[in-house]
Amino acid sequence: MACTCVIGLQWGDEAKGKIVDLLTDQHEIVVRYQGGPNAGHTVVFGNQTFKLSLVPSGIFRPHVQCVIANGVVVHPGVLLQEINSLRERGVEVGANLLVSDRAHVIFPWHIEEDRLLNAVFGGEAIGTTLRGIGPCYKDKAGRSLAIRLGDLYRPGLRERIERIARTKSLMLSGLNGKIDFDPESIYREYADYAEQLRPHVTDTTKFLLEAAEAGRSILFEGAQGSLLDIDHGTFPYVTSSNSSGLGVTAGSGIPAKYITKVIGVIKAYTTRVGGGPFPTELTNEIGQHIRERGNEYGTVTRRPRRCGWFDAVAVRYSARLSGVDELAVMLLDVLSELPELRICRAYEIDGVQTTDFPSHTDDLRLVQPVYDVLPGWQKEIRHVRSFDELPANAKAYLNRIRELVGRPISIISVGPDRLDTVFAPALGN
Numbered sequence: 001m002a003c004t005c006v007i008g009l010q011w012g013d014e015a016k017g018k019i020v021d022l023l024t025d026q027h028e029i030v031v032r033y034q035g036g037p038n039a040g041h042t043v044v045f046g047n048q049t050f051k052l053s054l055v056p057s058g059i060f061r062p063h064v065q066c067v068i069a070n071g072v073v074v075h076p077g078v079l080l081q082e083i084n085s086l087r088e089r090g091v092e093v094g095a096n097l098l099v100s101d102r103a104h105v106i107f108p109w110h111i112e113e114d115r116l117l118n119a120v121f122g123g124e125a126i127g128t129t130l131r132g133i134g135p136c137y138k139d140k141a142g143r144s145l146a147i148r149l150g151d152l153y154r155p156g157l158r159e160r161i162e163r164i165a166r167t168k169s170l171m172l173s174g175l176n177g178k179i180d181f182d183p184e185s186i187y188r189e190y191a192d193y194a195e196q197l198r199p200h201v202t203d204t205t206k207f208l209l210e211a212a213e214a215g216r217s218i219l220f221e222g223a224q225g226s227l228l229d230i231d232h233g234t235f236p237y238v239t240s241s242n243s244s245g246l247g248v249t250a251g252s253g254i255p256a257k258y259i260t261k262v263i264g265v266i267k268a269y270t271t272r273v274g275g276g277p278f279p280t281e282l283t284n285e286i287g288q289h290i291r292e293r294g295n296e297y298g299t300v301t302r303r304p305r306r307c308g309w310f311d312a313v314a315v316r317y318s319a320r321l322s323g324v325d326e327l328a329v330m331l332l333d334v335l336s337e338l339p340e341l342r343i344c345r346a347y348e349i350d351g352v353q354t355t356d357f358p359s360h361t362d363d364l365r366l367v368q369p370v371y372d373v374l375p376g377w378q379k380e381i382r383h384v385r386s387f388d389e390l391p392a393n394a395k396a397y398l399n400r401i402r403e404l405v406g407r408p409i410s411i412i413s414v415g416p417d418r419l420d421t422v423f424a425p426a427l428g429n
């Protein structure tokens, strides 16, 4: 039995979708367990590109059972739209997709609150995806104003929505003039979503526990990245769930003892969308070059992603935090034209060097990166399929990442397609 977790180790968009799709060959079940429609996972094969926000990236293999577990926040309208667009493109979505009745539901007031708070805080804003993620998780923790997917099928839903809509209208009016949610139309909209989703909604905790106990192989698909983790990331510039490896168990209902492997996914450089400190950020033409070559524009919001050098201090921290066994290094081809590359091996703060990752963002803002400078390889590598075929300077670059992060590299990605992949079991063993 293999229970594998695929976890982003940076600030998201590490190409987790590609890795999950690749590993579905070896797993029977793929589970999304946190985050929500803030995620944008890309899967490319043949000449088709799919972008998924709620549906697990295992959906393209008919034998795989996909599960959206309890820890995910679900906008039923977004989910239905995604299911329909997959079906239109010939992808089967039926009994192969289960959604937890415990998952919390995103309502219009969550999206409105997200929008208002981002507007109120202007330049200091977290810069969220505006999908209502934070406000929905807030209501989950607050309990009184929360609605779970299973609640949509219970008597008294209309009255419950009416009460919450009234309360939310009052609360949010304080932020920006008069807000008046129409409970009846929201009720009708969500009751209709519920009917359409009915065949998929079930107790996924029971399903997953039985699967784990029966020794079935499960792949956990992390969303966002470990540095966006609500508890251990660069707070408050984080998302509202445990997006490091630590979120797998609570978000799915699977005890930690079943997990056999954690794969940490990293870009060969660093990107970040939204606000918050980013020590190795490149605001010059090199950053621009990486953005263009890597097509670093948000999958969900199309915002240009901030780009920078690889930060081994941050990734060493998140690899330890997420319990990573192996690394998948993605988008290596994006660096192919640069004559010189840098890897941040330490931070300097007040004249003292450290490899510790600060717990407070104010301190992270102050660090000066200490760089190793390595020569680039300046050759295209998209066609490369084995470690030996890589240029010597690319091998040296990967080896330095491996040494600094302290984990072996098992996969190297040299292009977006399934086929543009090097499996490198020997490296670092």
Ligand code: GDP
Residues within 6 Å of the ligand: 008, 012, 013, 014, 015, 016, 017, 018, 039, 040, 041, 042, 043, 044, 293, 294, 295, 299, 330, 331, 332, 333, 334, 413, 414, 415, 416, 417, 420
């Ligand atoms: P995720 O959110 O972690 O699944 O990552 P995204 O899908 O948001 O962003 C990763 C982007 O990189 C997608 O557009 C992928 O198609 C693309 N991609 C994945 N691997 C590679 C690679 O090795 N090289 C290049 N050039 N692009 C890649």
Ligand code: IMO
Residues within 6 Å of the ligand: 008, 011, 012, 013, 014, 035, 038, 039, 040, 041, 126, 127, 128, 129, 130, 131, 132, 133, 134, 222, 223, 224, 225, 228, 237, 238, 239, 240, 273, 274, 275, 299
């Ligand atoms: P995937 O799964 C990159 C970022 C947002 C913002 C912060 C909080 O595709 O890697 P939120 O809407 O979650 O409240 O926004 O987190 N963010 C992501 N950045 N990839 C993601 O998902 C992200 N999901 C959220 O840009 O800075």
Ligand code: MG
Residues within 6 Å of the ligand: 012, 013, 014, 039, 040, 041, 042, 299
């Ligand atoms: Mg993404």
